[in-house]
Amino acid sequence: MTSLPMTSLNGKKIIVVGGSSGIGFGVAAAALESGAEVVIAGRSADKLKAATKRLAGAGRVTAIAADMANEADVARLFGAIGAFDHLVATAGTPPPNDPIGETDMDFVRQFVDGKLIGAVMLAKHAVRTLNKGGSMIFTSGINKDRPPVPGGSVVSAVAGSFTYFARALALELAPTRVNVVSPGWVDTEMWDEIVGEAKASYFEQMGGRIPAGRIARPADIAPAYLYLMQNEFMTGETVHVDGGQRLV
Numbered sequence: 258m259t260s261l262p263m264t265s266l267n268g269k270k271i272i273v274v275g276g277s278s279g280i281g282f283g284v285a286a287a288a289l290e291s292g293a294e295v296v297i298a299g300r301s302a303d304k305l306k307a308a309t310k311r312l313a314g315a316g317r318v319t320a321i322a323a324d325m326a327n328e329a330d331v332a333r334l335f336g337a338i339g340a341f342d343h344l345v346a347t348a349g350t351p352p353p354n355d356p357i358g359e360t361d362m363d364f365v366r367q368f369v370d371g372k373l374i375g376a377v378m379l380a381k382h383a384v385r386t387l388n389k390g391g392s393m394i395f396t397s398g399i400n401k402d403r404p405p406v407p408g409g410s411v412v413s414a415v416a417g418s419f420t421y422f423a424r425a426l427a428l429e430l431a432p433t434r435v436n437v438v439s440p441g442w443v444d445t446e447m448w449d450e451i452v453g454e455a456k457a458s459y460f461e462q463m464g465g466r467i468p469a470g471r472i473a474r475p476a477d478i479a480p481a482y483l484y485l486m487q488n489e490f491m492t493g494e495t496v497h498v499d500g501g502q503r504l505v
């Protein structure tokens with residue numbers, strides 16, 4: 258009998274940039290459950306401390322405060338971690354949502370720096386210490402397929418760019434694998450920031466429209482990241498986990 262070409266995560270070292278909250282926290286929890294050692298990174302030391310406390314019973318987890326929009330921070334992050342096996346980047350902030358004629362360019366630059374330029378810097382510094390057989394996984398999102406109108410152009414462009422970033426990097430860095438997860442709406446802390454108390458009614462409406470019949474939790478999305486880490490034949494791919502949201 259031939260064995261499946263899926264590598265175990267047992268004993269692997271995984272960095273989750275954005276792991277103190279939302280989707281990244283879900284990935285960190287799932288990776289720990291699979292026996293990996295996890296390093297979570299984010300800007301706020303307080304958020305990291307709280308997340309590490311919540312994750313501690315699940316396995317070996319440590320935290321490093323770093324802003325992925327700051328290259329010195331990114332270099333320090335990878336310097337502190339040393340050799341590792343998988344990079345997961347879920348970090349992001351609420352996107353600009355003004356109509357194009359009212360765009361605040363400082364906010365747009367800040368958003369692009371934190372998400373896209375940050376991802377380029379993570380990849381640049383990760384390659385130096387990423388173990389053979391490892392991978393990088395970035396996060397895009399449903400807004401590239403179903404942009405909010407008006408105000409969705411910037412987030413759509415940034416999210417869409419990850420598909421092509423990963424395809425090109427998968428060629429350049431082969432055999433290191435590079436992939437993207439594209440979630441639909443997920444119930445995370447980011448939504449509290451975007452819509453506040455209206456979150457429940459937004460979720461009820463969208464949950465009723467999509468084939469899955471509800472909005473995702475981080476635990477619904479995390480297995481896609483684990484799958485991309487483990488399947489040695491997945492590279493240059495964007496995996497959609499959106500409960501069918503792109504269909505409606």
Ligand SMILES: NC(=O)c1ccc[n+]([C@@H]2O[C@H](COP(=O)([O-])OP(=O)(O)OC[C@H]3O[C@@H](n4cnc5c(N)ncnc54)[C@H](OP(=O)(O)O)[C@@H]3O)[C@@H](O)[C@H]2O)c1
Binds near residue numbers: 275278279397445447
């Ligand atoms: N939630 C959704 O419905 C949804 C849908 C599609 C796509 N997405 C995308 O998925 C990603 C994660 O979203 P989420 O809902 O999980 O958000 P979240 O709960 O707000 O978590 C974001 C995480 O990223 C960290 N972070 C933000 N900016 C950072 C930076 N410059 N450097 C390092 N860490 C940073 C945050 O910690 P600090 O604030 O302490 O830095 C936090 O740990 C985002 O890019 C989002 O656009 C989300």
